[in-house]
Amino acid sequence: MTKQNKNKAKGITNNLTNYGDPGFAAYLRRSFARSMGYSLDSLNRPIVGIASSPSGFNNCHRSMPDLVEAVKRGVLKRGGLPIEFPTISLGEVFLSPTSMMFRNLMSMDVEEMLKAQPMDACVVIGGCDKTVPAQLMGAASANIPTVQLVTGPMMAMPYQGERLGACTDCRRFWGRYRAGEISDTAINEIEGKLATTAGSCAVMGTASTMACITEALGMSLPGSAAIPAVHADRLRMAEACGERAMEMAQSQSPLPEQIITPKSIENAVRVLLAVSGSTNAVVHLAAIAGRRGINLDLDMINRLSEETPVLVNLKPTGEHYMQDLFAAGGLVTVMHELKHLLYLDCMTVTGETLGEWLSDEPEWIDREVVRPFSQPYQDKGGLIALFGSLAPTGAILKRAAADPSLFEKEARAVVFDSLEDLSSRIDDPDLDVEPEDILVLKNAGPKSVVCMPEAGYLPIPKKLATRGVKDMVRISDARMSGTAFGTVVLHVSPDAASGGNLALVQSGDRIRLSVKDKRLDILLSDADLNRRRENIQIHSAPNRGYAKLYHDTVTQAPQGCDFDFLRGQTNEKPE
Ligand code: FES
Numbered sequence: 241m242t243k244q245n246k247n248k249a250k251g252i253t254n255n256l257t258n259y260g261d262p263g264f265a266a267y268l269r270r271s272f273a274r275s276m277g278y279s280l281d282s283l284n285r286p287i288v289g290i291a292s293s294p295s296g297f298n299n300c301h302r303s304m305p306d307l308v309e310a311v312k313r314g315v316l317k318r319g320g321l322p323i324e325f326p327t328i329s330l331g332e333v334f335l336s337p338t339s340m341m342f343r344n345l346m347s348m349d350v351e352e353m354l355k356a357q358p359m360d361a362c363v364v365i366g367g368c369d370k371t372v373p374a375q376l377m378g379a380a381s382a383n384i385p386t387v388q389l390v391t392g393p394m395m396a397m398p399y400q401g402e403r404l405g406a407c408t409d410c411r412r413f414w415g416r417y418r419a420g421e422i423s424d425t426a427i428n429e430i431e432g433k434l435a436t437t438a439g440s441c442a443v444m445g446t447a448s449t450m451a452c453i454t455e456a457l458g459m460s461l462p463g464s465a466a467i468p469a470v471h472a473d474r475l476r477m478a479e480a481c482g483e484r485a486m487e488m489a490q491s492q493s494p495l496p497e498q499i500i501t502p503k504s505i506e507n508a509v510r511v512l513l514a515v516s517g518s519t520n521a522v523v524h525l526a527a528i529a530g531r532r533g534i535n536l537d538l539d540m541i542n543r544l545s546e547e548t549p550v551l552v553n554l555k556p557t558g559e560h561y562m563q564d565l566f567a568a569g570g571l572v573t574v575m576h577e578l579k580h581l582l583y584l585d586c587m588t589v590t591g592e593t594l595g596e597w598l599s600d601e602p603e604w605i606d607r608e609v610v611r612p613f614s615q616p617y618q619d620k621g622g623l624i625a626l627f628g629s630l631a632p633t634g635a636i637l638k639r640a641a642a643d644p645s646l647f648e649k650e651a652r653a654v655v656f657d658s659l660e661d662l663s664s665r666i667d668d669p670d671l672d673v674e675p676e677d678i679l680v681l682k683n684a685g686p687k688s689v690v691c692m693p694e695a696g697y698l699p700i701p702k703k704l705a706t707r708g709v710k711d712m713v714r715i716s717d718a719r720m721s722g723t724a725f726g727t728v729v730l731h732v733s734p735d736a737a738s739g740g741n742l743a744l745v746q747s748g749d750r751i752r753l754s755v756k757d758k759r760l761d762i763l764l765s766d767a768d769l770n771r772r773r774e775n776i777q778i779h780s781a782p783n784r785g786y787a788k789l790y791h792d793t794v795t796q797a798p799q800g801c802d803f804d805f806l807r808g809q810t811n812e813k814p815e
Contacts, residue, residue, distance in 0.1 A: 249286035249360040286489040289359035290324040298331030300368035302438040310475040314482020338693035343370040350378025360489035367391030369446040373524035380531035385488035390451040392469035393562035394439035405442030407723040408555040439469025443555035445722035449517030456511035458588030466566035503583035513548040513621030516557040516640040518722025527800025533808035538625035545621030556725040568606035628761040641725035647755035667702040685717030685735020696720040731797035744772040
């Protein structure tokens with residue numbers, strides 16, 4: 241008997257509460273469920289859970305109630321019982337010190353609720369940066385049939401002859417404001433025009449990147465990544481997710497373990513590179529892969545980056561917005577261009593292999609937005625990993641969004657010990673800094689008290705910004721928003737707070753960056769490094785609650801910053 245047959249849909253009697261008497265537990269559960277108005281006919285059907293994450297602190301999930309209703313429609317159409325349940329929600333700009341600290345918490349919430357409640361399959365609905373990775377991590381560990389649905393991107397809006405969309409334009413205008421190029425009145429007006437509809441950020445930031453690589457991974461339905469949040473197709477997609485989840489509930493397949501494999505992870509990396517996606521996606525993909533016991537090899541990213549061109553012309557690398565990718569034909573068009581490089585035998589939530597759902601050629605592609613493989617937007621992939629004495633286990637650079645004139649550089653370091661130090665000195669007129677220097681931020685990595693915020697996009701010191709300096713090499717153990725751009729080296733690991741070599745850098749040291757050689761080195765001898773290491777300061781750690789759990793068990797960026805005890809767990813339930 242196959243595993244699928246053994247685990248046929250069990251509906252309301254799935255995962256019974258343990259009273260030592262299964263008959264009593266089923267009777268009691270049905271009784272209480274009937275108090276919610278369900279008929280016995282409904283309770284005898286397969287159940288599709290809908291993990292919903294609306295919150296007054298999450299603008300990107302504003303459309304969640306409509307999506308839930310549409311998913312329910314799909315489940316009911318196929319004869320199932322849809323039951324919505326909440327999980328925590330992570331609104332990117334509403335969480336302190338950073339949403340990254342809570343991604344693993346949400347993943348545990350999703351995993352445990354998927355495993356503990358009576359459902360035969362699930363549709364998980366997320367959108368904002370950390371929610372989709374958290375849901376995929378949870379689903380990968382719970383390993384029940386799951387379809388990921390994203391809320392979809394916001395619309396960009398016309399403004400004075402151009403379009404504005406969160407959040408590359410947020411940073412562009414803030415940089416101009418800091419440089420004194422626009423007034424207080426103008427920046428206040430722009431503030432009200434950057435994010436004007438429901439949905440996640442409108443460019444190829446982290447949310448859009450995660451939507452794309454989820455589709456490439458096979459965990460969402462084809463064509464779903466780029467549909468705008470406010471488009472009626474988004475609701476039709478939600479209904480289709482409900483229908484498909486119901487089919488999966490009945491067949492108990494495919495399971496996440498059949499979909500998330502080393503091959504599908506590599507496909508996701510290909511797509512990440514071709515869309516010039518967010519650096520954050522490398523961390524999230526490592527965490528998702530880690531849940532299935534798969535290591536995301538940074539050398540593999542470098543290999544793929546050399547042979548996978550950037551095909552998509554979207555901000556922050558290019559000019560357009562997610563709604564334009566949707567109008568151009570969606571992510572499927574990109575995957576068609578990459579078809580010869582993808583593993584086509586990977587299983588997807590459709591029940592078909594990737595090759596089967598890519599068998600029909602797209603009827604039309606807007607080549608302004610999605611370039612042919614033979615005429616790419618950029619010749620090489622958007623991301624690379626760097627290694628060297630400053631980053632022994634790796635660092636990440638989004639070269640597609642960086643200034644190539646800074647790619648081969650040896651220069652003096654100007655070092656900030658912490659985010660507080662950065663904010664107190666970066667605009668000091670007496671700061672000893674020149675345009676050719678390298679800015680370094682320490683103690684902003686996963687083990688730091690600030691838990692790896694998106695602070696790696698260090699502002700250009702005001703005294704240089706007002707002189708017209710737009711970009712400098714910046715290095716840190718922090719992350720960067722996927723909507724940002726610049727020559728910004730991120731995720732240096734081991735991070736400073738765990739005693740990595742980054743902790744040893746001092747202002748005036750020489751640092752060498754070589755994109756060609758994929759190296760990042762501090763030009764000090766081992767003896768000098770060891771001498772400095774003896775005087776390293778250990779920062780105090782949280783002593784209670786979730787902050788302690790986070791600090792004590794978080795892994796480094798190459799392991800996805802997941803908790804060490806969550807990686808590689810299959811969590812099979814005993815029969
Ligand atoms: Fe939610 Fe950007 S703030 S995706």
